[in-house]
Amino acid sequence: MPEGHTIHRAARDHRKVLAGQVLGVSSPQGRFAEGAKRIDGLLCTGVEAYGKHLIYHFEQGLSLHIHLGLFGKLRKSKLPLSEPKGAVRVRLVGPGHVIDINGPNTCEVLDEPELLTLTARIGPDVLRADADRDRAYHRISKSKAPIGRLIMDQSVMAGIGNIYRTEILWRLAIHPFTPGRELNRGDFDRLWEDAVALLEIGVWRNSIITTELVPKGRGRLTERVNIFGKKVCPKCKGNVECREIANRKVYLCEACQPAV
DNA sequence: TTGATTGTTACCGG
């Protein structure tokens, strides 16, 4: 489920619901390491996203670090408490709402130095105002690795996942196997700005939407993409190829995204 | 039961 937009959306939402409140924190299906620092009954001082990592800040310099991985899910519901559904590893209980965190890849309490170590290894996040895009360009411009690998490398730039990778490169007519150092600054800036725009739409609509024409109206918002998982290129009607980069499927149109 | 999946990390060899 989670690319960067999911996590940023949760951070913005959970901040409203939990920040400034003393939380009950439990682990119905135990996931905290034995001897982990306790955060239940502490004041939640903020919620923040760094790429796909979600950080709940608490008093005493402690924070809860969540990474949903491929399968994890967040579920918010109103009090009163209901039975946890599925593999709930952490349950955050505020004055009016409950956040259940199902099947996260990472779920740990960090102190300040540990949080610094974590954030230091996460690249500039396209959805963060403080992101330093020059840092991302610096890495990309020096690498011969395919751009399809680099933009999904969270230490190069954070937030893009497998679907956005395919969609962004198609929108910019960049072949996924293009070496990073072949991109000029203009290409990179367009790529960065398209990532920001698409992920912001994702946050707003709570769904991956990369097509230009999104039907208005109140219909249920489902995922709308151009070529991810498709057979026919919507632009040229040609064949969509499916290849692999970094062990994940990437789709491309050889006609619209010519190799360099 | 099998396979696939909007993710990450550790480890190994070139």
Next chain:
DNA sequence: TCCGGTAACAATCA
């Protein structure tokens, strides 16, 4: 040192 490949882990659904 860097880079690419592989395995492992996570949970759910068709």
